[in-house]
Amino acid sequence: MASEKVEVVFAANDGEIIKSYQKQNAALEKNIRKLQEASDKSKSSTREQKSGIDAVTVAAGAMGVAYTGVIAVVSRVTEANRKLIEQAHQVEAAYDAAFRKFQVQGNLSQLQLDTAQKGIVAVAQNRAVPVDKAAEIATQLVSSGFSADQASGSALDSALQVLLANNASGSGVDGAGLVQALAKFLEANGLDKNSGNLLQVGKQVQSLFQGTELQLTDLVPLAKQGGVLGPNLPLDQQLAAQSTLVTASTSPDQASEALKQIILKLTAQKDNQTVVSNLAKLGLNPDDVDLKGESFNDVLTRFRGGLAGVAEKDQSNVLKNIFGDSALAPFQILLNQQKTFNDNIALQQNTSGFDRAVKIASSGRNAATQRLQTEEDSLVSEYDDQSDLYRQAFSNRLLKAKTPPVLRDAILSGFDSLNYLYGTGPQQPLEFLSGGPLNRRSGEVGLAIESDVQQAKGNENLAMGLRLLEGILKATVENNPVNSVDTNRKRPTTPPSKALSR
Numbered sequence: 001m002a003s004e005k006v007e008v009v010f011a012a013n014d015g016e017i018i019k020s021y022q023k024q025n026a027a028l029e030k031n032i033r034k035l036q037e038a039s040d041k042s043k044s045s046t047r048e049q050k051s052g053i054d055a056v057t058v059a060a061g062a063m064g065v066a067y068t069g070v071i072a073v074v075s076r077v078t079e080a081n082r083k084l085i086e087q088a089h090q091v092e093a094a095y096d097a098a099f100r101k102f103q104v105q106g107n108l109s110q111l112q113l114d115t116a117q118k119g120i121v122a123v124a125q126n127r128a129v130p131v132d133k134a135a136e137i138a139t140q141l142v143s144s145g146f147s148a149d150q151a152s153g154s155a156l157d158s159a160l161q162v163l164l165a166n167n168a169s170g171s172g173v174d175g176a177g178l179v180q181a182l183a184k185f186l187e188a189n190g191l192d193k194n195s196g197n198l199l200q201v202g203k204q205v206q207s208l209f210q211g212t213e214l215q216l217t218d219l220v221p222l223a224k225q226g227g228v229l230g231p232n233l234p235l236d237q238q239l240a241a242q243s244t245l246v247t248a249s250t251s252p253d254q255a256s257e258a259l260k261q262i263i264l265k266l267t268a269q270k271d272n273q274t275v276v277s278n279l280a281k282l283g284l285n286p287d288d289v290d291l292k293g294e295s296f297n298d299v300l301t302r303f304r305g306g307l308a309g310v311a312e313k314d315q316s317n318v319l320k321n322i323f324g325d326s327a328l329a330p331f332q333i334l335l336n337q338q339k340t341f342n343d344n345i346a347l348q349q350n351t352s353g354f355d356r357a358v359k360i361a362s363s364g365r366n367a368a369t370q371r372l373q374t375e376e377d378s379l380v381s382e383y384d385d386q387s388d389l390y391r392q393a394f395s396n397r398l399l400k401a402k403t404p405p406v407l408r409d410a411i412l413s414g415f416d417s418l419n420y421l422y423g424t425g426p427q428q429p430l431e432f433l434s435g436g437p438l439n440r441r442s443g444e445v446g447l448a449i450e451s452d453v454q455q456a457k458g459n460e461n462l463a464m465g466l467r468l469l470e471g472i473l474k475a476t477v478e479n480n481p482v483n484s485v486d487t488n489r490k491r492p493t494t495p496p497s498k499a500l501s502r
Contacts (some may be wrong), residue, residue, distance in 0.1 A: 041385045055111065082420040084383055091377045092384035098135035106140045106148035116152035116492035125374040127160040128367035133175060140176035144183035145193045154195035162202030162369040165354050166209050166216035178216055189235045192389025203351035204239060210357075211347045214243035220255040228260045239294045241334060242345035248333045258330035263321050265494055266290055266299065278321040282306025297345075308334075387419050427502065 013302040095117070103113045118136075124134035137159055141151035150156075168178055182201060183193055191197045208214040224231070231240050238259070240312050244254035269275040270286040279285060283306050289299045307315050308438050320328045334341055361367075392414060398408045410428070 010386045048422035052435065061272055062412045072375070078417065078420040080221050082416075084380065085387065085420065086386065086387075088380050088383035089388045091381045094132060095377075095381060098132045102135055102139045102148075102152075105142045106151070108148060112148070116148060119152035121374065121378055123157050123160065125371050125378075127157065127164065128362045128370045129160050129164075129169060130370065131374055131377065135164075137179050138174050144180055145187070152194060155193075155198060158195040158199040158202065161199065161354075161358045162206070162216070165202065165206045165357035167361070170362065173217075177220065181220040184223040184226055185235075187229035188223065189238075190230065191235075201235070203354045204236065204348040205355060206354050207347045207349075207351055208239060208243045208344060210353055212243040212344060213247040214239070215246075215252075216251040218242060218246055218255075221253045222259075223233065225256050227261040228263055232291050233296060235260075236345050236348050239339050241296065241349060243344045244337055244341045245330055245333055248341070250330060250333065255330065258327045262323060262331050262334075263291070265327065267292075269322075275322050278318050279306075280309060281318055283309060296443070297338065297342060300335055300341070302340070303335060328366060341452070391415055 010193075030399065099113060099117050099120070102108075102383060103110075103118065105111075106116070120134050120138050121131055124131045127134075134156065138151045138153060138156050141159065142148055143156050146155045159175075159182070160169070161180065162182065163173070163175055169175065185201060186193055186197050191201075202216075203220065205214065207214055211215065222238065233241070241259055242252070242255055245258065246252055250258070265275060267290050270290075276286060279289070283493060286303060288294075288302055291299065295304075310318055316328070318333075323331050391412065395408065395412055400413060403411070
């Protein structure tokens with residue numbers, strides 16, 4: 001029923017509608033050209049819109065065209081506009097949710113956010129990563145101590161490359177959590193938080209990912225032990241030990257916890273007589289194995305040499321007295337797989353496969369689809385006119401006026417139809433309802449509505465709705481959002497909720 005009401009008004013204003021279409025046609029040509037390289041959804045909407053408007057223009061020149069034909073074309077244009085506008089609303093709402101968090105975390109002005117947003121979208125598109133995921137990771141980078149400039153540019157690009165090369169970029173992966181762990185790992189090892197160091201650590205992990213059972217996610221528990229490991233064990237040795245233990249079927253959590261206990265026993269037990277006496281059984285003293293002046297590989301070598309002089313049946317008991325029950329088995333793994341440990345250090349020196357892994361992970365059909373979707377969303381977002389917000393504010397205004405539900409529904413349906421018909425922003429339906437689409441002025445609101453009521457004869461519900469609007473519009477039209485909208489901008493300068501509540 002709502003569409004019939006709108007059609008009655010259109011029938012009385014066909015001449016004005018046609019003039020409005022002709023006026024818009026030149027502007028739409030530019031928009032159509034801009035969207036031609038976007039993917040099919042956006043192309044379909046704009047091509048439909050152009051063909052519909054051209055059809056109406058041709059129809060206007062042929063005075064004998066059937067009224068039903070005009071309405072058919074109007075419906076087609078309206079539907080095309082509806083799809084594009086609603087898609088724009090959805091994209092911009094998702095962008096707002098994602099980038100608002102980044103703005104808060106980085107304490108950015110709107111101008112700074114606009115620049116950062118462009119950077120994040122560009123990096124996301126280049127690496128074929130969804131924009132919302134890229135924005136989440138960028139926000140975490142800022143939270144972890146990277147600058148907003150880095151987080152929206154070079155550091156974000158490094159982080160995405162690390163995730164891609166380590167097969168950690170899927171929908172079920174906590175990318176932000178992994179980036180947080182990487183940042184903690186850098187800090188624990190005394191490395192500056194910048195894109196270069198982030199990328200280097202990622203490359204080392206990726207080398208082990210390819211040659212061992214180590215996963216990027218294993219850095220999460222390892223980073224938690226950074227306070228103990230960082231000052232005592234170089235980064236490559238931490239990764240080598242973790243990968244050796246994980247490959248030997250130790251869980252990542254157990255491996256990192258055991259590694260912490262081992263380092264504590266080696267570096268902080270000089271006054272523990274049990275530890276000191278059992279080291280003595282191996283011909284060692286605490287200074288021989290405290291990782292001050294010797295590498296972890298040197299420590300393993302000294303323990304192996306010391307155990308050679310102890311009866312085999314007593315070896316496990318001596319080690320347990322030094323390292324405790326929880327760290328005994330992991331230390332024995334490292335001792336028995338010393339060669340593997342050293343091989344894992346060497347593996348980290350060869351990062352040649354990293355760039356190739358990134359290229360593979362960010363290519364193919366799915367990556368191309370994601371890039372096109374990001375491009376389309378970016379283009380379509382320019383059509384966000386915030387008319388959905390205006391509609392909600394207008395609906396609230398009607399509710400405050402105690403408008404009967406059936407009339408409110410009819411009026412809002414008219415708002416939607418006019419918005420989708422003109423396709424140029426919320427000022428069009430509001431302008432129509434407050435005086436018509438062309439030359440009416442705020443001082444003529446009463447006459448304009450009276451005219452609309454006359455045009456709506458035969459449709460009593462719409463006429464009653466327009467009468468009801470008269471009182472509301474008289475109070476609001478002087479401060480109508482139309483008067484605060486710059487038609488050269490895509491967003492209104494006055495928030496819709498404030499403009500409509502005046």
